[in-house]
Amino acid sequence: MSTLSRDEVARVAALARIDLTPAELDRLAGELDVIVESVARVSEVATPDVPATSHPLPLTNVFRADVPEAPLLAADALAGAPAARDGKFLVPQILEED
Amino acid sequence: MSTQTVDLVDYDEAVARFDPVLGIEVHVELGTRTKMFDAAPQTFGEEPNTAVTPVSLGLPGALPVVNGTAVEYAIRIGLALNCQIAERCRFARKNYFYPDVPKNFQTSQYDEPIAFDGWIDVELEDGSTFRVEIERAHMEEDAGKNTHVGGSTGRIHGAEYSLVDYNRAGIPLVEIVTRPITGAGARVPEVARAYVQTLRDIFRTLGVSEARMERGNVRADVNLSLRPTPESPLGTRTETKNVNSFRSVERAVRYEVSRQAAVLDAGGTIVQETRHWHEDTGSTTPGRVKSDAEDYRYFPEPDLVPIAPDRAWVEEIRAALPELPAARRRRLQGEWGYADAEMRDVVNAGAIELIEATIAAGASPAAARKWWMGELARTAKQQEVELAELPITPTQIGELQALVDAGRINDKLARQVLEGVLAGEGGPEQVVVARGLEVVSDDGPLLEAIDAALAGQPDIAAKIRSGNLGPVGAIIGAVMKATRGQADAGRVRELVLERVAQG
Numbered sequence: 001m002s003t004l005s006r007d008e009v010a011r012v013a014a015l016a017r018i019d020l021t022p023a024e025l026d027r028l029a030g031e032l033d034v035i036v037e038s039v040a041r042v043s044e045v046a047t048p049d050v051p052a053t054s055h056p057l058p059l060t061n062v063f064r065a066d067v068p069e070a071p072l073l074a075a076d077a078l079a080g081a082p083a084a085r086d087g088k089f090l091v092p093q094i095l096e097e098d
Numbered sequence: 099m100s101t102q103t104v105d106l107v108d109y110d111e112a113v114a115r116f117d118p119v120l121g122i123e124v125h126v127e128l129g130t131r132t133k134m135f136d137a138a139p140q141t142f143g144e145e146p147n148t149a150v151t152p153v154s155l156g157l158p159g160a161l162p163v164v165n166g167t168a169v170e171y172a173i174r175i176g177l178a179l180n181c182q183i184a185e186r187c188r189f190a191r192k193n194y195f196y197p198d199v200p201k202n203f204q205t206s207q208y209d210e211p212i213a214f215d216g217w218i219d220v221e222l223e224d225g226s227t228f229r230v231e232i233e234r235a236h237m238e239e240d241a242g243k244n245t246h247v248g249g250s251t252g253r254i255h256g257a258e259y260s261l262v263d264y265n266r267a268g269i270p271l272v273e274i275v276t277r278p279i280t281g282a283g284a285r286v287p288e289v290a291r292a293y294v295q296t297l298r299d300i301f302r303t304l305g306v307s308e309a310r311m312e313r314g315n316v317r318a319d320v321n322l323s324l325r326p327t328p329e330s331p332l333g334t335r336t337e338t339k340n341v342n343s344f345r346s347v348e349r350a351v352r353y354e355v356s357r358q359a360a361v362l363d364a365g366g367t368i369v370q371e372t373r374h375w376h377e378d379t380g381s382t383t384p385g386r387v388k389s390d391a392e393d394y395r396y397f398p399e400p401d402l403v404p405i406a407p408d409r410a411w412v413e414e415i416r417a418a419l420p421e422l423p424a425a426r427r428r429r430l431q432g433e434w435g436y437a438d439a440e441m442r443d444v445v446n447a448g449a450i451e452l453i454e455a456t457i458a459a460g461a462s463p464a465a466a467r468k469w470w471m472g473e474l475a476r477t478a479k480q481q482e483v484e485l486a487e488l489p490i491t492p493t494q495i496g497e498l499q500a501l502v503d504a505g506r507i508n509d510k511l512a513r514q515v516l517e518g519v520l521a522g523e524g525g526p527e528q529v530v531v532a533r534g535l536e537v538v539s540d541d542g543p544l545l546e547a548i549d550a551a552l553a554g555q556p557d558i559a560a561k562i563r564s565g566n567l568g569p570v571g572a573i574i575g576a577v578m579k580a581t582r583g584q585a586d587a588g589r590v591r592e593l594v595l596e597r598v599a600q601g
Contacts, residue, residue: 054398063166088261
């Protein structure tokens with residue numbers, strides 16, 4: 001079965017913005033590999049006529065009526081922000097214009 | 099922004115040597131009362147962060163619930179674009195880190211869009227149609243709005259920051275993705291523009307969005323690539339983001355054709371990248387290069403159960419779809435008896451609604467078209483405004499035409515009445531009275547004017563008396579002039595002939 005390389009783990013970590021030390025990378029590459037291989041074993045027993053399951057509950061179409069409810073007060077919305085200005089969340093500079 | 103100059107190939111030359119391939123992604127904000135996954139009200143122009151809930155802010159533990167009306171609107175759009183509606187579909191998380199997406203993922207659809215495999219015919223300015231194939235239409239949510247403070251002119255290093263307003267975060271969006279659009283050739287900018295305009299009109303007709311471009315309700319990303327010939331494999335494409343007016347769509351496509359042709363001519367290769375459109379300079383500049391950062395690690399959204407639109411519901415929505423703009427144009431053209439070219443001019447002038455309302459106010463289709471496409475179109479052009487912005491209503495045009503039909507004013511006077519109405523002097527009836535523009539129907543003043551005209555041009559009078567009716571127009575002209583156009587020319591002619599016969 002496939003083995004998860006250290007480089008792949010490093011890439012996934014970078015995408016998830018998780019800063020890993022070389023030692024952590026080595027350890028996690030091994031641990032994740034065990035998990036991936038365990039999961040891969042499922043495909044050995046699953047036949048093509050068994051559809052993949054993304055939602056275990058036998059539920060569909062759970063909808064909400066389009067009726068507004070009171071939003072948060074702006075002060076409450078901003079209460080947890082590390083920084084705010086002019087009623088907006090203040091964040092480090094975004095390099096790309098939008 | 100890059101300051102280096104960019105080589106461009108003349109557009110006509112570029113499309114003569116390369117075959118452009120277009121792809122467009124259109125995002126439309128649905129006009130529901132609440133957001134896609136929470137009951138925060140949809141607002142525009144409100145104070146920042148006053149239309150947010152824990153879900154809009156992505157606070158830990160907050161759980162989304164799907165807005166059923168948004169799903170219905172998405173199905174309406176799918177059906178109007180001749181798509182299949184999925185028997186079953188689900189949401190997915192599109193993972194990326196950006197401050198306008200506080201959850202660190204956008205809830206979207208990935209491998210299972212709600213609508214797919216559709217098409218729409220767009221009408222071009224010359225009246226021909228061009229079919230655009232739709233790959234998919236999927237549901238997702240809008241992001242918050244960033245304001246960048248500081249920037250390139252900021253003098254103190256590190257003083258730059260961005261401010262985020264999440265009122266827009268979570269507003270329902272439908273994204274419509276075309277298949278590669280081939281075969282447009284030199285008309286590719288026009289096709290791009292017409293496609294986005296067609297979608298905008300459809301959204302409005304369906305009542306799923308106000309679809310106001312200037313508010314960003316409808317936004318287009320334009321993909322473009324060039325290849326040497328239509329038989330060649332597709333070239334590398336660029337994606338120009340957030341082109342938000344019809345004119346910009348056209349210009350952005352044109353620009354990319356010219357720019358890419360220059361790169362290819364110089365032996366270079368096109369970089370697959372996101373580009374930004376600059377309205378002021380009419381150019382695009384590179385943004386992100388598509389790379390690892392574009393790995394969104396989509397996976398099914400575990401907090402939302404799948405959507406399986408009941409077939410009966412889908413058919414109910416289909417049956418309730420309003421008449422779409424193209425069908426309506428065809429029906430009205432038939433009812434009004436306009437020639438193809440006439441109808442095309444009416445459509446291009448944005449005059450359909452105005453003419454329809456004018457006809458409803460009693461005018462004949464021919465008269466309604468004559469006023470809106472003649473005198474009023476000229477005035478609008480002079481004043482550089484849209485027809486609908488002129489200070490005159492279809493009802494007033496109906497009244498004006500009724501005055502003409504009743505013989506109270508003639509065409510020439512009607513133009514003066516129109517002038518008065520446009521100048522804010524009141525409705526047609528008021529202007530007629532105030533300016534004293536009614537046709538002179540009393541023969542007395544006409545006979546006086548005729549006698550004066552005959553006396554003033556004795557040689558012409560003599561010719562007419564001798565049976566040569568050729569110059570009778572000169573007498574009529576003089577009478578019309580003397581009565582400031584208020585005479586009925588037909589009646590004047592009759593009276594002139596009578597007068598001559600008598601004397």
